[in-house]
Amino acid sequence: MGGTLARWCAESGHDVAVTSRHPERLHFEDEASVQVLSIPQAATFGDVVIFSPNWSSAFEALEQTRGLLADKVIIDVTNPDIPDDISGLEALMDRAHEGHWAKAFNTVPADVLSRRRGHDPLMTEFVCTDDRDARQAAAQIIRDLGFAPVYAGGAHAALLTETGGPLQMREVDVKDATDVLAEAMTIRPL
Ligand SMILES: NC(=O)c1ccc[n+]([C@@H]2O[C@H](COP(=O)([O-])OP(=O)(O)OC[C@H]3O[C@@H](n4cnc5c(N)ncnc54)[C@H](OP(=O)(O)O)[C@@H]3O)[C@@H](O)[C@H]2O)c1
Numbered sequence: 001m002g003g004t005l006a007r008w009c010a011e012s013g014h015d016v017a018v019t020s021r022h023p024e025r026l027h028f029e030d031e032a033s034v035q036v037l038s039i040p041q042a043a044t045f046g047d048v049v050i051f052s053p054n055w056s057s058a059f060e061a062l063e064q065t066r067g068l069l070a071d072k073v074i075i076d077v078t079n080p081d082i083p084d085d086i087s088g089l090e091a092l093m094d095r096a097h098e099g100h101w102a103k104a105f106n107t108v109p110a111d112v113l114s115r116r117r118g119h120d121p122l123m124t125e126f127v128c129t130d131d132r133d134a135r136q137a138a139a140q141i142i143r144d145l146g147f148a149p150v151y152a153g154g155a156h157a158a159l160l161t162e163t164g165g166p167l168q169m170r171e172v173d174v175k176d177a178t179d180v181l182a183e184a185m186t187i188r189p190l
Contacts, residue, residue, distance in 0.1 A: 001077055002052035003028075004110045005145070008117070009050075010034050012144040017045040021057075043068040048137050050105075052077045055088065062096050069099040073137040077105040083164030089128060089155045102129035102138040103158040104149075107167055116171070118146030124172040126181070127151050128158040148174035152181055153190070160184045 002018060003026075010016045010033035017035040018026055019042035028034040037045060043065040049072050053061040058078050074096075080088040089103040104127045105113070116123035125147040127138045139149035152160055152167070161167045166184040 001105070001110050002050060004114070005050050005052070005077070005105060006034050008145045009141065014141075014144070015046065017042045019043075039064045040068060043072075046072075048073045048075060048141065049099075050075050050077060051092075055079060055081050058088075058092060059095060062092060066096075067098075069096065072099050073131075073134045074099045074101045075105065075134075075138050075141065076101060076103050079106050079163045079168070081163065083159070083162070087128070087156055087158035088162050089158040093155060100129075100131040100134040100137075101155065102127055102131065102134035103155070103161060104128075104138045104142060107161050108169060108171055112171055113147075116147070121173040121175060122146070122148040124148050124150045124174050124177040124180075126161050126167055126172075126177075128153055128155060128161060130154040148177070150174065150177040150181065152184075156190055159190065160188055 006016050006018045017037045019037050019039045020026055023036050023038060026036045051074050055078050076089050076092060078088055093101050104125055125142040127149050129135050142149040159165050166187040172180045
């Protein structure tokens with residue numbers, strides 16, 4: 001997921017760096033537009049970090065970037081393995097205590113995003129955050145990548161979009177977003 005979003009961000013004109021625990025194994029066709037860096041280098045590279053490890057290593061990834069994300073907008077695309085009373089986004093924020101966090105790009109598989117990207121009717125990309133800077137930055141990237149940002153609520157509302165939530169695996173045209181969101185809130189009151 002991270003690699004797919006990195007390619008699309010580069011195609012949209014953003015300067016992009018990617019990382020993993022094994023950056024030497026990462027290969028991008030166009031290395032001029034997507035740089036491969038170490039974890040600390042990538043964490044400090046840009047204004048926005050797309051946080052996309054598997055859930056089982058998400059907290060390890062936070063530890064590896066501790067102190068480096070303070071001024072960054074962090075777009076969290078992860079999905080917890082099992083639902084909880086707090087959202088995965090809230091769990092990460094509880095641990096990180098820094099950065100401007102938003103949840104997005106976590107509801108549908110990459111192949112659905114790929115099929116819908118930039119096509120009418122635009123597909124909704126739900127954004128959850130309590131942070132104005134994060135909301136604006138996430139909305140801009142969502143638009144840049146060819147989707148329609150729709151604000152679904154604060155960090156707690158990410159429960160709607162994550163594993164077990166009523167918006168998980170929902171492919172929503174932007175014209176239906178308000179109705180689908182209202183329905184989701186009745187299914188899973190927050
Ligand atoms: N795949 C989708 O279509 C999709 C859609 C929506 C949301 N998501 C969510 O996105 C997340 C990633 O899914 P995925 O399918 O892309 O998984 P994936 O193919 O396993 O990719 C996870 C990436 O995270 C890297 N990584 C793991 N631990 C790390 C750490 N501590 N520091 C830095 N990098 C680390 C891994 O590289 P190394 O092992 O080399 O570190 C790997 O490149 C999951 O939470 C998933 O729920 C996925």
